[in-house]
Amino acid sequence: MADIKTCPPLSPDSIREAYALIGPNIHHTPVVTSKTLNRIASSPQAASALKGTVFEDQRPAKPVFRLYFKCENFQKIGAFKARGAFHALMRLCDQIGVDEVRKRGVTTHSSGRSHTLTLEAPIANSNLLAGNHAQALALAASTLGVPAHIVMPSISTPSKIAGTKSYGARVVFSGSTEPERVAVVQDIIRETGAILIPPYDHPDIILGQGTAALELESQVIDLLKQPPSKGDIKKDHPLDAVLTPLGGGGLLGGTASYFSNTPSTRVFGAEPSFEGGDDGRRGLAAGSRIPTVSTLTIADGLRTPVGEINWTVISDNKKVQGIFAVTENQIKEAMKLVLERMKLFIEPSAAVPVAVVLFAEEFRRIVEREGGEEGWDVGVILSGGNTTVEAIQKLYRED
């Protein structure tokens, strides 16, 4: 990575610069709306849904939503991670020169989720479940002619290994625990001089991910210009809120940085509550970052703790107005609605902010209270679509 001291500040202007840099290398993904989802989200939850929560026996909130879904499942490699990987690599090339980067190469290791899944059950075609960051880095490196060394557990399925190799990366095998993988990465760095590109805990990654928020806002402005519309109300900043999934904090940190000068657009994070996966929310309550997380939530992209640099943004209540957590069943129900009603193929992590909109009563009360009868225009970043038919079968098997 580029030296952190050389990185631009986490500001909207830096994200505009990042966008100018990576624009030609990423997809300008669509923003879609759905009357059906608006209707469901704008209906109060059943009283029974609040049973056993602090809202039991209270009147369910009746918020009014107009939702705008940013389809990063259609992004290159099937997830927003392509943005951060391209930005980090292109900034690195700017800083130390492309020849130097090509000489040394880059490295990272496949994220925890593939590791866990591999241990649980081998899944055919599971290259689609490989760490999104590893695939994103492999793609960015091959695009820029840079050698990439991706560390993967040796027990990975052949199709997953082939999938990562198909981006032109060199696959290096390791043991299946996190320390074993980190050790192999360090060996590679020692032997080849390769530069580590971490998945989220770096300003260049955060700024790259923030470009999804930039595109989203600009697309919603265009959508609202089309008839029928209310005209020029809130023209410059039409969104009342944006929700993103929160794992390591690259996407939420980038989104919050982009809107950091726009108080009318509140930014919220969405986490799985299963087995303490809501480390961001717990960290805010405790007043400090939770450094380790161990959860097997189905939202497998969100199993990681929030990164240190990411935490400086996320814990700033002028930048992130709240973090909400949802249950495994709520994530599954939200994912089912997006698949069946919106016809969009997404991974469970991407369904987490949708579940917050539909089921997090605390959030829904804020929208009812602050949005009133006019309601809120809310952006939701559908972070990725890297799952498989087999994984979906397994996910809903017990239903």
Place this chain on the structure above:
Amino acid sequence: MADIKTCPPLSPDSIREAYALIGPNIHHTPVVTSKTLNRIASSPQAASALKGTVFEDQRPAKPVFRLYFKCENFQKIGAFKARGAFHALMRLCDQIGVDEVRKRGVTTHSSGRSHTLTLEAPIANSNLLAGNHAQALALAASTLGVPAHIVMPSISTPSKIAGTKSYGARVVFSGSTEPERVAVVQDIIRETGAILIPPYDHPDIILGQGTAALELESQVIDLLKQPPSKGDIKKDHPLDAVLTPLGGGGLLGGTASYFSNTPSTRVFGAEPSFEGGDDGRRGLAAGSRIPTVSTLTIADGLRTPVGEINWTVISDNKKVQGIFAVTENQIKEAMKLVLERMKLFIEPSAAVPVAVVLFAEEFRRIVEREGGEEGWDVGVILSGGNTTVEAIQKLYRED
């Protein structure tokens, strides 16, 4: 329906008129491309895949494809059928007056696929599996303020009944066989004067469905204008071929009618071969339409025989250059690729033309021979996305 004698000819101009009429009531669905699908489609099949076919021991074809997918899964009610239903109803209003249509109402019955599925196993949320035409008519009728009587088997699941009612239609119950449902429709017509809107066998339906082809061509022209492109080659008619699923023949008939003055764009139909579901192909071979079909193919939207009027278009070899059939496994494999790689949620019927591109060796040989090294630009109409997580689980259970 409007009297057939008053219907415009099945020509491109009539489809342009249909589009002007229904445009404001339908979604302008996106056209998407996929490098991954282009790469897979442009790779020769494994020699083993041709085993047991007439191409066994021959060199597998090496066609070159640039594919353009027309996403009618994002159409209103989740399928292209909204186009035909709106067109038929609006033409009827033009012909006999909207007041008369509102007084009499319209009727149809839910298609065979929901019937069969209901008999096999009740599926939760199966309003998504209700006949697409029935839902399309219910939507068009409610939009235009016309009463709609939809005949459904009384053994339909409550959620399916609720789904059809949610469009404002009156649901009338019948026995579960086709003759029983037709009898109830005839009762309704006698009692209320309601006008029957058939699902495919009428010029107004065919012309309405043809508007998907019109949009597709215009969108591909726009896409090819964007850099990087080869410039102005084949600017007016960029598509070398278009493939659509073939069930009753509304979509294929409309597509073939739209391109009937454009010999450089060949039109092909795609059918399931299971249990004689390839009645279009067999009809061409026999020299006459096959009037009845009885298949439980997973492509449940394609279980119907080709309609009589549809047949006049489809059997005209200047309009339709060929019909190809694929197996159940080929449909499943194609559907899996569209879900996992393109992140588009589609129903099995929509995967049938994709399966032809990937697996129908006879078709692939044509593309290799006529497209040569430059290859073909091929449009594929993804006809709908009305399936469920449960149906997908069942579909791939034995794998």
